[in-house]
Amino acid sequence: MSELKFPFTPLPRTGGTITSDPVPPLADSDRKPLTKKEISADHPTWCPGCGDFSVLALYFKLIERRKMWHEKVTTVAGIGCSSRFPYFVQAHGAHFIHGRALPFASGVSLSRPDLHVFVFGGDGDAFSIGGNHFSHTARKNIKMTYVVMDNFVYGLTKKQTSPTSPIGFKSKTDIWGSLDRPINPLKQAIAAGATFVARTTHTNPNHVLEMMEAAMDHDGFSYIECLSECVEFYPGAFDASNPRKGGKFDLVPKEHDVTDEYGAYRLADTAWPGCFGIFYRNPRPTKNANEAKIIEEHRSKVSGLADWEILQKSFARMK
């Protein structure tokens, strides 16, 4: 009984046909920032004119500007048009199942503190099927950056009502116009306990990049609500926020205190098209840090012991 048919074996590094010759080390100082060409992978399958293109372009800019290396970029997504993101980025990526990108990303974030995890997805992915995960990831303040590309519609499945569709929006599932009150993602995020909440729109590239940088620098769960137009199924949805289309792009008022939770909540209620910028930023310990503290406390009690010796101590109490 006590014989292992499958003992531990070291695994080969790569798949087989590729030789695993050792790769010479490469110091960070010898590396040049990645170019857009180096960081882009598949050509996006989005419809021409889709707002998601600009979010992707600004992600590339972020990587370039912040001198992130390929291997340190971790891109995770669920399912949706927007969620196809990881295929377009030349870096380690995961395309998971609909609505569950956040728990997947949490697993990466909590087990790999050396990586910064970026999650991209749509409004259905975030607030309908993944709604519960959104609340819990925010409340636990798990370190990652989450960009929701909100188009107020289900794009991939071709025009059904989304949880952010405004009342009256005519979709294939509400041909007479949507009836249900949409959720307000910002209020949702603030109420759930997100420690960084910002709003931007794909038509203002500089602002998107500014928000991404701020989110990345935030130690905790940073959430960006990014309006991203679905030209196919909800064209013109965000014209009111686009000065080139006769709309207005108002910034969060200068006097707004980003650590004021109620103030942020009120601001999130500003009448359409609302304002853009950081609504809330109020760091508190991340789950990553809290768990690390617990680990440190426990490790200090067993310092110097090998894992098998720690286990042996537990077994000694079971005799």
Place this chain on the structure above:
Amino acid sequence: MSAVAEEPSSADGQSKLTKINEAVIRIAGNSQDGIQAIGGFLARLAGRSEQEVMTFMTIPSTISGGPSIFQVRIGSGDVLSAGDEADMLLAFYQHSYEGHINSVKLGGIVLYDSDHVTPKPEWLERYRHVGVAISSKTVEAIGGTGRDKGKNIFALGLLARIYDLDVEKITRLLGERFGGKDATILQNAVTCFNAGHAHQLQDLLKTYQFRHAEVRGGQQVVMNGNEALAFGLIAAGVRFGAGYPITPWSDIMELLRRELPKYGGTFVQCEDEIASISMAIGASWGGRVAVTGSSGPGISLKTEALGWASMAEMPLVIVDVQRGGPSTGMPTNVEQSDLNIACFGGHGDSPRVVLAPSGVEDCFYTAIEAVNIARKYSTPVLILTDQGIASRIEAFVEPDLRKVCQDISPDLSPVPDHKPYDLAAPDGVTRHLAPGTRIASGKYPVVTGLEHDELGHPTGSPRLHVAMTAKRRNKLRKLSADLPVPAVYGPAAGQILLVGWGSTYGPMREAVDKFRSLGDAVACINLKYVNPLPGGLDEIFKGFRHVFVVELNDEGVYGYGQFGAVLRARYCDPKIRGITKVDGLTWKVKEIVDRVRAAVAGAPVKA
């Protein structure tokens, strides 16, 4: 209780000492009376005395109160099941007495609390009744306001007297259990124990003594299956887990939550089972096989993500502590009815590995094998245990921890190039690189649930779907070829072969012994590797006229249990039949024997 020779022993000549090889003691009361604690003490004591123990417990599904039993079988030889019939019943209440008298063998002892139990005249003839005012004696012993709290320890004292148990060892166990901040707690426990032990059992003249057990190589550890599994995962190098509470899986997550930080690891309680498996998969992708688990409905919730792990070929361990289903079902009863969901659950063709440990000790080793198979074949692996193994306590030889503990941390050193889903890989197995690994070619893979090419990028190509589907299936064929052919217990050929999986092992093996002691040519095999199946089974089946698959699930529309149906589909052999039941209890040896007899005699195979 197999009494061998009776020899007068005690100096005063009053009580006679009978040497026994084993005893089955059933303790019945309410859950808040500390029934499990007595059972636990007896099990630990047996373990320390190098005896075999096997326990069986039922816990009520209600939170507190309600009937509860604990059965412990202690023996000097092999103990494979918790025992069909009890040698002694310790009954705290009338309902415990009346509800469990049937489990006592004729002539067995009924030790009852005379404060709460009135013996039935018609049973006095059939069983030896011994009444002790356990409740009032306990109050008398400790005095104060403790009421009858501690009567379980008083009863333990009685048992220690009757079975001539090692008082010194028990006292030490009490110290370990109750020695805390409040010294009066331990004091009270010792007082209760001594009072019970000193109690004069006028009408019970005999005492029993266990024969010396053969000395085993190494010290024994005593734990339940959930503990063994959780510690096995730790030994295997698992350092991340995620779960959501549900009986009987919760114990595993609680233990991992408590223990993992010592090893630098973390266990996360999630918002639900979907988040749990998703988080574990994320951590696995992070480079080190992670664990999730559940029971009953929680397993159903995990199936979509499990399909992703199968598609993306992500190593992962999923523990399923089976309980009675479907739906919320019978949360505290045992069943083996998750075999289908474990092997086949999910949409699409989604191959995965399923292992079923046969007992508590095997839980420990199976956990390590699950991790190693997950890594080696880059696949999700399910471990199917059940409520029976989860909660019963067994003693087994302490594993060689230095040898079995392994380091599975990821290698992040750079590679020249990489294709995770390399179709030309000689072993056909996918290799993932953990994020953080530099790939000199600058070409990075994506892990995905969409059908994909060798780099993980989506494809609609039928050719690739055919090739990748075959790749995911063929690696399990390869694993199947690597699996050991199960050993036949009993003759290699004969009349009847019993086939079991997982926890059926113990009672099935005893059933074989029973048949053989009566001269029948009966043998059994027990499968731990449930999916894929090992090779060589057809050769084994050839040697027997009847093959019965013994399992704890329903016979189904077509008359076969879940595993029976798999074996019939696999081997197209009409002599494979099923012996199944769903009464929520583990198999009794006698049940198996009777059911097999009836089936062979041509009677319909019915419960």
